[in-house]
Amino acid sequence: MWGWEPAEWGSKKAAVGESEYNLAYSTLSRSLDRLWRRNLIVYWKTLSRYRTAVSLTDEGKVLAQAIFAEGQNEQFNG
Numbered sequence: 001m002w003g004w005e006p007a008e009w010g011s012k013k014a015a016v017g018e019s020e021y022n023l024a025y026s027t028l029s030r031s032l033d034r035l036w037r038r039n040l041i042v043y044w045k046t047l048s049r050y051r052t053a054v055s056l057t058d059e060g061k062v063l064a065q066a067i068f069a070e071g072q073n074e075q076f077n078g
Contacts, residue, residue: 035060 013021032054035041040060044053056064 039057041054043051046052
């Protein structure tokens with residue numbers, strides 16, 4: 001997503017650099033928080049951690065479908 005090469009082994013931070021990793025992590029965290037506040041996603045919880053995954057809510061699915069359809073229409077008419 002950020003143009004990083006996948007790392008087979010080792011730390012993700014070491015593979016891309018700690019400051020770049022932290023910047024991307026912060027950006028993703030803020031984006032997910034905004035989606036959650038708008039009730040467009042729900043967080044999943046495992047036994048050991050909270051916020052290990054997300055799912056779209058019904059409202060989120062409707063919005064995602066609308067965005068996808070708009071992108072397809074622009075590509076077709078573009």
